[in-house]
Amino acid sequence: MLITGIKSRPVYDELTPMASGLRHVAAAQGSGGEPLLRLLGEMDPAQLAATTVLYSIESFTGRNHLADLKKHQVRDLFVFPTNAEAVRGLDTVLATAQMGTRLYLSGSEGFIGTSMQVATSYGMNRDEVLREHAGSFVRRVWCAHCGHYSENVTRRVFQCPGCERNLVVRDHYSGRLAAFQGVKADGEVPGELPEDEELDT
Amino acid sequence: MSEVQHGALRLKVDRIEAVTPEINRYTFSAEDGSWLPPFSGGSHVRVLIPFEEETRRNAYSLMSSPYDTSKYQIAVRRIDEGKRGSLAMHRNVREGDVLLVTTPANLFPVSKHARHHLFIAGGVGVTPIYAQLEELSVKGGSFELHLAVRGPEHAALGRELKALYGDRVTVYGDGDGSRLNSSEILAGRPLGTHTYVCGPARMVNDVIDAAHALGWTESHIHYERFEDLGSTGSPFSVTLARSGAVIEVSPEQSLLEAAEEAGHKLPYLCRGGACGECETEVLELEGTIDHRDDWLSESERCTNKLIMPCVSRATCTKLVLNA
Structure with missing residues (x-):
């Protein structure tokens, strides 16, 4: 994890299953596929069956984890060509989501930040969201x-x-x-x- | 605005209404006719009730409009056993009397970012929600109230709110055999819903457990227990180092209230151990501090170098504060 003197820069977490959640939504972009795969690997079958995954293959560093993501038995896997479309997809998923949902975000700072704006607009609080930075700090x-x-x-x-x-x-x-x-x-x-x-x- | 004397306002009882067989509503205004300190929905005050040779300090939620500071309203349910402060309110207090009342503090505010507010109350626990609903209806928030009462004769406050807010209010137990089921109320709610519960301990615990079972996180669950408010316990004495004054803290009052009663000004904001404003350095201690706040960390508590006078107490032979 990058440590800088920038006090306003978010402090990122490590993605790990939040056991108290009944539904899980995981959105990632490019290099963020790596923490996402680790997260799915730590989930039990019941959690995987309650998980919706959104993945954008747009990447600054060129990393694509889609093939590995497809190996996990999740409830839904939605794939997007760009980050902006993935963020719009997240908006659609959260619009009908209910209390008890947990959100996991990984990828670039811009992707996490714009996804967090969507989550905040639906009233999600920090104790329902985990964010892990991956890839470049552009x-x-x-x-x-x-x-x-x-x-x-x-x-x-x-x-x-x-x-x-x-x-x-x-x-x-x-x-x-x-x-x-x-x-x-x-x-x-x-x-x-x-x-x-x-x-x- | 009204002057605060020894931490309390002098308020005149303008009106007493019996709203149920057990609940009286009291309307207060400032004795000198001035404006009262403003408050937000969910706030409470403590009424200093003369009781035989002692003073009871009972906490009551403000139920009048937060947008009208010409008056404060509280509802008092009479409880015949226990410390009998509420009994003294019912039996001894008359219209025209002047009582000392502390300035409002809010440990139960509405969330500013909620998309929907879900209130659950039992009996007289509906009183803070009166002011919260008024605040939301003026500010424009989406809300609903579920209120359980013990029978039609106890439903007057619920009917008042139903007349004001219509279908957004559901009263259970008003003669139709309906029962409040917190799991059913909480289930299937959209993201960003906040719940607020005020009532007997069993009801509060039931709602918290149901919310947890449905995967709700703490930041969306707000509650106020009847027995939560105030700091009571064994008496102790404390020395304020700057003036050398020795303050006796009675079983019925907090360290902060005892210091205020003796004419000392200590910093405070929330008066509930949450905000950190009253944090005070402990200079000497022979005994143990009973930390009751939500402010100090576990390691700060262990060092016993800091105390929150608004809620915490001590079992000690000596306690000297840098105040």
């Missing part, structure tokens, strides 16, 4: 000026695709927006950009 960045969300940002300074401003990525994560904050990089002195660097991905 950042999802929200532009403070035009509101555009940029996925998979790896550099300290980049150009916002929404408003074409040069943005500096601040080490401040917003759980509500599920993104780091990007602000105009040369706001103080026009043309004077801060030093670019590789983010802690």
